Amino acid sequence: QKFVYDFTEGNKDLKDLLGGKGANLAEMTNLGLPVPPGFTITTEACKVYLGSGSEPTALRDEVSAHLEALEKRMGKKLGQADDPLLVSVRSGAKFSMPGMMDTVLNIGLSDASVAGLAAQAGDERFAWDSYRRLIQMFGKTVLGVDGELFEDALDEAKRAKGVTTDVELGAADLKRLVEEFKGIVAKDTGRDFPQEPREQMDLAIRAVFESWNGDRAKLYRRQERIPGDLGTAVNICSMVFGNLGPDSGTGVAFTRDPASGHQGVYGDYLQNAQGEDVVAGIRNTVPLADLERIDKASYDQLMQIMETLETHYKDLCDIEFTIERGKLWMLQTRVGKRTAGAAFRIATQLVDQGLIDEAEALQRVTGAQLAMLMFPRFDEKAKTDLLGRGIAASPGAAVGKAVFDSYTAVKWSRSGEKVILIRRETNPDDLDGMIASEGILTSRGGKTSHAAVVARGMGKTCVCGAEELEVDTKRRRMTAPGGVVIEEGEVVSIDGSTGKVYLGEVPVVPSPVVEYFEGRTDGAAEDADELVKAVHRVMSYADGRRRLQVRANADNAEDAARARRFGAQGIGLCRTEHMFLGERREMVERLILADHEDERDEALKALLPLQKSDFVELFEAMDGLPVTVRLLDPPLHEFLPDITELSVRVALAEAREEAHENELRLLQAVHKLHEQNPMLGLRGVRLGLVIPGLFAMQVRAIAEAAAERVKAGGAPHAEIMIPLVGTVQELEIVREEAERVIAEVERATGTDLRLTLGTMIELPRAALTAGQIAEAAEFFSFGTNDLTQTVWGFSRDDVEASFFTAYLEKGIFGVSPFETIDRDGVGSLVRSAAEAGRATRPDLKLGVCGEHGGDPDSVHFFHEVGLDYVSCSPFRIPVARLEAGRAAA
Numbered sequence: 001q002k003f004v005y006d007f008t009e010g011n012k013d014l015k016d017l018l019g020g021k022g023a024n025l026a027e028m029t030n031l032g033l034p035v036p037p038g039f040t041i042t043t044e045a046c047k048v049y050l051g052s053g054s055e056p057t058a059l060r061d062e063v064s065a066h067l068e069a070l071e072k073r074m075g076k077k078l079g080q081a082d083d084p085l086l087v088s089v090r091s092g093a094k095f096s097m098p099g100m101m102d103t104v105l106n107i108g109l110s111d112a113s114v115a116g117l118a119a120q121a122g123d124e125r126f127a128w129d130s131y132r133r134l135i136q137m138f139g140k141t142v143l144g145v146d147g148e149l150f151e152d153a154l155d156e157a158k159r160a161k162g163v164t165t166d167v168e169l170g171a172a173d174l175k176r177l178v179e180e181f182k183g184i185v186a187k188d189t190g191r192d193f194p195q196e197p198r199e200q201m202d203l204a205i206r207a208v209f210e211s212w213n214g215d216r217a218k219l220y221r222r223q224e225r226i227p228g229d230l231g232t233a234v235n236i237c238s239m240v241f242g243n244l245g246p247d248s249g250t251g252v253a254f255t256r257d258p259a260s261g262h263q264g265v266y267g268d269y270l271q272n273a274q275g276e277d278v279v280a281g282i283r284n285t286v287p288l289a290d291l292e293r294i295d296k297a298s299y300d301q302l303m304q305i306m307e308t309l310e311t312h313y314k315d316l317c318d319i320e321f322t323i324e325r326g327k328l329w330m331l332q333t334r335v336g337k338r339t340a341g342a343a344f345r346i347a348t349q350l351v352d353q354g355l356i357d358e359a360e361a362l363q364r365v366t367g368a369q370l371a372m373l374m375f376p377r378f379d380e381k382a383k384t385d386l387l388g389r390g391i392a393a394s395p396g397a398a399v400g401k402a403v404f405d406s407y408t409a410v411k412w413s414r415s416g417e418k419v420i421l422i423r424r425e426t427n428p429d430d431l432d433g434m435i436a437s438e439g440i441l442t443s444r445g446g447k448t449s450h451a452a453v454v455a456r457g458m459g460k461t462c463v464c465g466a467e468e469l470e471v472d473t474k475r476r477r478m479t480a481p482g483g484v485v486i487e488e489g490e491v492v493s494i495d496g497s498t499g500k501v502y503l504g505e506v507p508v509v510p511s512p513v514v515e516y517f518e519g520r521t522d523g524a525a526e527d528a529d530e531l532v533k534a535v536h537r538v539m540s541y542a543d544g545r546r547r548l549q550v551r552a553n554a555d556n557a558e559d560a561a562r563a564r565r566f567g568a569q570g571i572g573l574c575r576t577e578h579m580f581l582g583e584r585r586e587m588v589e590r591l592i593l594a595d596h597e598d599e600r601d602e603a604l605k606a607l608l609p610l611q612k613s614d615f616v617e618l619f620e621a622m623d624g625l626p627v628t629v630r631l632l633d634p635p636l637h638e639f640l641p642d643i644t645e646l647s648v649r650v651a652l653a654e655a656r657e658e659a660h661e662n663e664l665r666l667l668q669a670v671h672k673l674h675e676q677n678p679m680l681g682l683r684g685v686r687l688g689l690v691i692p693g694l695f696a697m698q699v700r701a702i703a704e705a706a707a708e709r710v711k712a713g714g715a716p717h718a719e720i721m722i723p724l725v726g727t728v729q730e731l732e733i734v735r736e737e738a739e740r741v742i743a744e745v746e747r748a749t750g751t752d753l754r755l756t757l758g759t760m761i762e763l764p765r766a767a768l769t770a771g772q773i774a775e776a777a778e779f780f781s782f783g784t785n786d787l788t789q790t791v792w793g794f795s796r797d798d799v800e801a802s803f804f805t806a807y808l809e810k811g812i813f814g815v816s817p818f819e820t821i822d823r824d825g826v827g828s829l830v831r832s833a834a835e836a837g838r839a840t841r842p843d844l845k846l847g848v849c850g851e852h853g854g855d856p857d858s859v860h861f862f863h864e865v866g867l868d869y870v871s872c873s874p875f876r877i878p879v880a881r882l883e884a885g886r887a888a889a
């Protein structure tokens with residue numbers, strides 16, 4: 001096994017092995033772009049280290065061999081006293097985790113070589129600046145010294161000299177600072193800063209390995225659903241220096257605007273600076289366009305490289321570069337993160353440019369991004385109180401109470417408050433506060449600052465670099481121009497699409513994308529918003545390719561109509577229990593309390609016309625499309641008053657000597673119906689079998705409603721669905737009765753209703769005997785919510801609040817199995833049941849209802865196992881359509 005690859009040996013497809021950064025450094029090297037030479041230690045080596053606590057034995061020799069080759073090529077040795085080779089040791093996992101793991105620059109510098117570096121560069125200040133950076137970064141990330149100790153010392157040095165930026169510190173100041181930093185290291189760790197170059201390098205490599213399991217990295221991975229066992233690669237890259245004076249500098253750039261998708265020059269540049277200075281926001285950067293004035297030759301070359309990269313990667317790329325005395329170096333590139341809106345626009349732009357085809361365009365967007373675009377925006381017509389404006393870094397409209405630190409953000413959001421996290425700038429330690437907030441506002445940093453990058457990744461609203469707002473985190477307040485002070489807890493609204501910050505709550509309006517789905521704007525129209533146009537096109541790519549149909553879960557005409565506008569091809573789940581609530585509850589009570597047949601029939605008769613009229617409306621709204629109606633499913637106690645409330649009512653009536661016969665009967669019934677575990681109790685088909693006439697009434701209501709629609713010239717397609725079946729016998733009994741009722745209605749009305757009868761598959765036994773069940777069912781609808789509960793043996797209502805967090809933290813789940821289908825367990829039952837069902841009845845229709853029907857990953861799974869449709873809530877329909885198209889593309 002080979003653990004080390006030279007940059008010339010890798011390529012962009014080796015991300016699993018070399019990490020994203022290493023694979024792309026190799027790709028750029030092979031494209032002939034100016035990349036400082038180096039090599040990459042594989043993620044495999046990291047995995048060995050994390051698994052066993054020590055590096056694989058072969059690693060040391062391999063690193064030595066590659067280091068020697070590098071030294072030969074560069075004509076100097078690592079840390080060589082008179083002319084030191086310096087390197088960076090950089091983390092880089094398969095998926096980019098910005099700022100989450102460690103990188104150390106200037107490895108190889110020491111007391112012995114700092115003078116050599118100064119002599120070679122002819123710049124003493126530069127050498128000491130590089131050395132103090134090394135001790136600072138190495139101290140913090142490798143040796144675990146509290147970073148603030150260094151920062152305080154640096155601040156103190158600036159104060160003592162009466163300057164505000166680090167570039168104003170001279171060689172002598174920095175030399176003193178190096179001594180001080182070394183003192184900090186010695187005091188804090190009990191050992192001296194390591195002077196031996198190879199030891200520095202080895203310790204840094206190990207620190208990068210370990211940073212994979214740092215708290216920040218773990219939190220980020222959970223958030224982004226990145227598996228915890230991938231490990232990171234380590235890149236050893238010879239140093240180039242942006243801190244060699246005004247003709248040097250460092251910058252970041254995008255080939256297109258990651259917020260809007262527009263092509264052009266987007267980025268930030270900082271003269272006389274090294275590495276992280278740009279993103280850290282410690283000095284104000286200049287827009288990339290200014291580089292043309294500062295260094296035209298490098299600028300032109302950069303533009304050319306950006307074009308090369310875009311055509312090569314066929315996508316938006318982001319880039320890190322450094323200019324060392326007028327020579328441009330590429331330090332990183334990757335396919336860049338972008339906002340949801342930009343993803344859609346860029347995908348269609350690239351199709352227009354002929355760089356990608358429609359199928360590929362579908363892979364460039366996600367259902368999650370589409371869902372984000374369906375969020376509301378601020379009402380442009382609302383009266384607002386503008387506090388100031390910053391950079392529109394991540395779109396959305398966020399309203400919440402101002403908080404000035406992550407701790408408060410987390411605390412308040414836990415107690416149900418909506419908060420906006422306001423910081424001067426954020427750093428990786430703010431991650432949990434950012435997750436807890438509705439939006440993030442910073443007063444410093446550009447589009448590429450930590451806040452902006454992370455917020456975009458999380459799909460959170462962010463306004464950054466609002467310099468006119470003075471943020472005072474110590475006193476927990478912010479001051480706007482004109483002296484308006486916003487204290488912690490005051491409500492602010494931030495607009496991540498315009499960068500505007502408002503005092504108080506600004507009302508929100510629906511997104512243009514929703515307006516489009518609602519049919520209020522025509523996405524193909526000339527004047528349609530660019531975004532709507534792009535969404536329209538991508539949706540048509542998806543609809544043209546998908547094999548899965550998409551239906552809605554809806555139980556009233558209004559939801560059905562909306563679902564239809566959103567593209568639903570039917571209703572996959574109409575829950576009839578919602579039709580038993582409100583004023584009808586009383587009739588249901590009567591049904592439950594009935595002692596004799598007569599009373600029960602009375603109650604059912606009263607319910608019949610009400611049910612029927614519900615169905616008539618629904619069938620009308622869905623005319624021509626299938627509507628799956630599920631017969632009553634929940635345990636009956638859900639229709640009765642709460643037991644304590646009822647007991648109180650009875651006791652009160654007794655005390656007042658009032659008549660309370662009815663309450664007493666109800667209370668008795670509640671006691672009788674009480675179950676230790678209602679989820680596994682008298683519900684679903686079991687109700688139909690023990691309450692005579694209940695299912696027959698429902699079937700009659702459906703049949704009569706369908707007949708009425710047929711007579712009115714409509715085309716109803718009702719499908720009757722029996723819930724919670726565990727064995728084919730249950731289904732056969734219900735089926736026999738239903739067929740009799742339907743035949744009766746057909747005879748009486750002279751219609752041919754073509755109703756179909758099917759069942760939910762939501763119990764393991766049903767899935768395991770699906771071949772038998774299919775004898776009596778014309779369709780299956782997988783009820784993956786209940787199936788997940790019964791396969792895992794836990795109830796969703798209880799466990800999500802109790803042990804799920806622990807399970808997610810321990811990595812037992814990457815994501816809740818109620819959110820995304822558990823492919824290996826629940827999913828495998830779905831797969832085998834689908835196969836067995838079709839073996840019995842080749843034209844068996846297969847669908848899924850339940851939350852998973854609108855979940856992107858799950859939709860892909862249902863496509864793979866060959867279901868006919870997914871059904872989800874009306875608002876998720878566009879997402880399901882898109883994902884079904886992506887699955888088929």
Ligand code: ADP
Pocket residue numbers: 036087088089090091098099100101103105237238239240241242274275276320321322331332
């Ligand atoms: P991250 O993954 O957090 O971006 P990087 O490994 O890219 O970390 O490094 C952090 C910063 O240091 C970046 O700005 C990068 O461009 C810079 N850097 C890394 N290696 C070198 C190098 N060999 N020479 C100069 N700058 C470097």
Ligand code: MG
Pocket residue numbers: 320332
């Ligand atoms: Mg980087």
Ligand code: MG
Pocket residue numbers: 633723724762783785786
């Ligand atoms: Mg169910």
